[in-house]
Amino acid sequence: MKQYNLEEKIRIKKTLRKSGITLLVIGLLLMVVAMVDLFLSDIPQVFYLFFIGGLFLFIGLVMTFYGYMGAVARYQASEIAPVAKDTINYMLDGTKDSAGKFFEQLKNTPLPSKTCPQCGKELFPDAMYCDNCGCAMFKKCPDCMELNEVSSKFCKSCGNQFRT
Ligand SMILES: [Zn+2]
Ligand SMILES: [Zn+2]
Numbered sequence: 531m532k533q534y535n536l537e538e539k540i541r542i543k544k545t546l547r548k549s550g551i552t553l554l555v556i557g558l559l560l561m562v563v564a565m566v567d568l569f570l571s572d573i574p575q576v577f578y579l580f581f582i583g584g585l586f587l588f589i590g591l592v593m594t595f596y597g598y599m600g601a602v603a604r605y606q607a608s609e610i611a612p613v614a615k616d617t618i619n620y621m622l623d624g625t626k627d628s629a630g631k632f633f634e635q636l637k638n639t640p641l642p643s644k645t646c647p648q649c650g651k652e653l654f655p656d657a658m659y660c661d662n663c664g665c666a667m668f669k670k671c672p673d674c675m676e677l678n679e680v681s682s683k684f685c686k687s688c689g690n691q692f693r694t
Pocket of ligand 1: 647649
């Protein structure tokens with residue numbers, strides 16, 4: 531197959547479009563003439579023009595189609611395809627993100643995960659007192675009055691070491 535450079539391609543496309551449209555117009559005119567002849571004359575003389583017009587119209591359509599097809603295909607390739615790809619990626623990312631967030635949230639949902647050091651009852655992580663034996667789940671720092679986990683060795687606020 532012969533390789534055309536870009537300028538030649540553009541020239542061919544332009545010629546195709548111009549001749550295609552010209553042929554379309556000629557075809558339509560011929561068909562109109564044929565139709566007019568059919569309705570106005572008792573004996574149609576030029577009805578064969580209808581078929582010639584139809585042929586011109588068809589060739590014109592094909593040429594116009596090929597003349598514009600490259601541009602349309604290029605437009606789709608350069609404009610629509612990346613957008614579609616981005617959209618799909620965006621949607622996939624979004625799905626992944628929201629699914630990830632959902633599982634993250636599920637993982638972080640407070641579940642009974644603290645046991646009372648005195649009676650062994652399972653307690654919620656934010657429980658201040660054991661709901662079974664009433665013992666405190668916090669340790670008050672004698673220096674800064676900050677409430678710390680009952681098992682903590684140092685105050686989370688001032689770093690004071692607890693003596694147990
Ligand atoms: Zn308890
Ligand atoms: Zn403290």
